[in-house]
Amino acid sequence: MxxxxxxxxxxxxxxxxxxxxxxxxxxxxxxxxxxxxxxxxLPKWHTRKSKYTSVREWSVYMRHASSxxxxxxxxxxxAYPQLPAAIGLQQALRFRKKPVIAWIFNVGTCSTGLxxxxxxxxxxxxxxxxxxxxxxxxxxxxxxxxxxxxxxxVPYTGSEIPIEYHEDTENPFITSLGSAHRDxxxxxxxxxxxxxxxxxxxSESAVQGVAVPEQVELPFGxxxxxxxxxxxxxxxSVLPLLPKKDVTAAGQVTxxxxxxxxxxxxxxxxxxxxxxxxxxxxxxxxxxxxxDSMTEAIDTLWHDHDLxxxxxxxxxxxxxxxFSFSASGRxxxxxxxxxxx
Numbered sequence: 001m002x003x004x005x006x007x008x009x010x011x012x013x014x015x016x017x018x019x020x021x022x023x024x025x026x027x028x029x030x031x032x033x034x035x036x037x038x039x040x041x042l043p044k045w046h047t048r049k050s051k052y053t054s055v056r057e058w059s060v061y062m063r064h065a066s067s068x069x070x071x072x073x074x075x076x077x078x079a080y081p082q083l084p085a086a087i088g089l090q091q092a093l094r095f096r097k098k099p100v101i102a103w104i105f106n107v108g109t110c111s112t113g114l115x116x117x118x119x120x121x122x123x124x125x126x127x128x129x130x131x132x133x134x135x136x137x138x139x140x141x142x143x144x145x146x147x148x149x150x151x152x153x154v155p156y157t158g159s160e161i162p163i164e165y166h167e168d169t170e171n172p173f174i175t176s177l178g179s180a181h182r183d184x185x186x187x188x189x190x191x192x193x194x195x196x197x198x199x200x201x202x203s204e205s206a207v208q209g210v211a212v213p214e215q216v217e218l219p220f221g222x223x224x225x226x227x228x229x230x231x232x233x234x235x236x237s238v239l240p241l242l243p244k245k246d247v248t249a250a251g252q253v254t255x256x257x258x259x260x261x262x263x264x265x266x267x268x269x270x271x272x273x274x275x276x277x278x279x280x281x282x283x284x285x286x287x288x289x290x291x292d293s294m295t296e297a298i299d300t301l302w303h304d305h306d307l308x309x310x311x312x313x314x315x316x317x318x319x320x321x322x323f324s325f326s327a328s329g330r331x332x333x334x335x336x337x338x339x340x341x
Contacts, residue, residue: 001339002032006068006087007079007103008061011038019159021079022103025329031336033077036068053082061086075099075339077332081107085122097125099339103332104156105129106136109246110143120144128335132156133249133272140248152335155276157328158256160320165232173197174298175234177227177257179206181250183268183289187240190294191215196302199234201227231263235308236301239267243288247271256323259283262316264308266297276323282315 007021015037023033040060053061065086068076075098078084084102091097102123111119123129123144129151131137137151174191176182179202191198192213199217200207207218219226231237237258239251250271258265259282267273269285277283284301287293301308321327 001030001075001336002034002073003336004036004068004071004073004076005033006036006038006064006076006083008038008042008064008083009079010035011041013041022157022325022329022332025325026333026336027330028333031333034071034073036064036071038064039067058082058086062090065090069094069096069098073098075101075336077101077103079104081105081119081123084126085119088122088125091125092121100126101128101130101332101335102126103130103154105131105140106249107140108248110139110248116143126150127339128152130154130335131249132252133275135272136248153275154328154331155323156252156256157325158253158260158319158323160324161228161257161260163232163261165229167235168233171197172235173199173233174236174238174302175230176200176202176238176240177231178239178251178254179203181242181244181247181271182206183240183242184210186289186291186294187238188213188216189291190298193291193295194299194302196298199230201230228257228261231258232261234263236298237263237265238294238298239265239273240294241268241270241273241288243270252276255283256319259315259319259323262312264301264311265315266294266301268294278314278318281311282318283311 005023010018015035020035023035026033061082065083069087069090076087084100087100129140131140131151131153132155134153137148137153141148141151174196176187184207192215196215198215201219201222204220239254241251255276265283266286267277267283268288270288273285277285279285284297286297
């Protein structure tokens with residue numbers, strides 16, 4: 001079967017240089033996948049003025065959707081929520097129904113009112129939604145008013161990250177990377193109690209109004225390469241997450257990066273963290289909003305070299321087996337095999 005692959009991160013400018021996503025990893029010869037590039041590059045997140053998709057951005061999604069629909073293929077594989085919505089609207093107007101698989105389906109927060117009704121209308125004919133935590137199956141099924149059977153959990157995919165740096169044993173430190181929905185007050189109180197050097201690569205807005213103890217350094221604006229270096233040189237990585245009622249998922253990229261690098265990771269057990277980490281084996285889960293739980297975890301792993309080494313080894317092996325492009329390609333192939341013409 002012939003499929004169009006329309007992913008916003010593959011565009012007309014980078015199609016010859018960027019990673020072709022899951023396309024090379026679908027096994028067998030039952031399916032032919034053709035990339036339909038986005039007509040212009042996706043805007044950078046740090047340049048966005050609003051969390052909502054603008055009218056101009058929607059016009060680009062509609063053009064991209066039209067190209068995928070007009071291609072000489074029998075089905076469409078998309079990524080992110082906007083493209084399947086744009087395709088759904090156009091298919092309704094054209095009275096045609098190509099099968100649609102919506103991969104990386106994560107809306108961040110589930111809207112209400114008119115936005116919800118538009119989402120329900122535009123996405124009602126998507127055949128399968130691929131979500132990256134099990135909890136999202138129930139969340140999106142209820143939000144869109146669709147059966148759970150159309151939502152499927154597949155772990156998020158991460159690239160293999162080369163190990164280029166060794167742990168800094170002379171000046172050991174903890175690191176924490178990322179900004180979204182982070183519980184820095186709890187984390188900072190824990191490292192303050194333990195008096196441990198900590199380097200946090202995050203945004204200024206993420207720590208606005210938060211008391212920063214003297215043990216914490218905040219190198220704002222550093223590159224991804226510098227973040228990976230920090231993670232590899234740190235004795236521990238910590239992902240402190242803040243419980244919020246309306247958040248659907250958070251932290252998966254940070255989790256997978258840490259595990260791909262074989263780093264001992266402590267993280268708050270929220271937003272499907274236990275879909276990725278086996279407590280005590282591939283990472284260490286702590287209670288939400290609990291300074292004592294965070295402090296105990298950091299203290300335990302900081303002083304137990306053998307435990308850190310075991311978790312590091314297990315985490316990398318688990319990530320390579322379950323979170324690689326090869327693993328996701330196999331699962332995509334299984335979804336595609338459900339269609340036959």
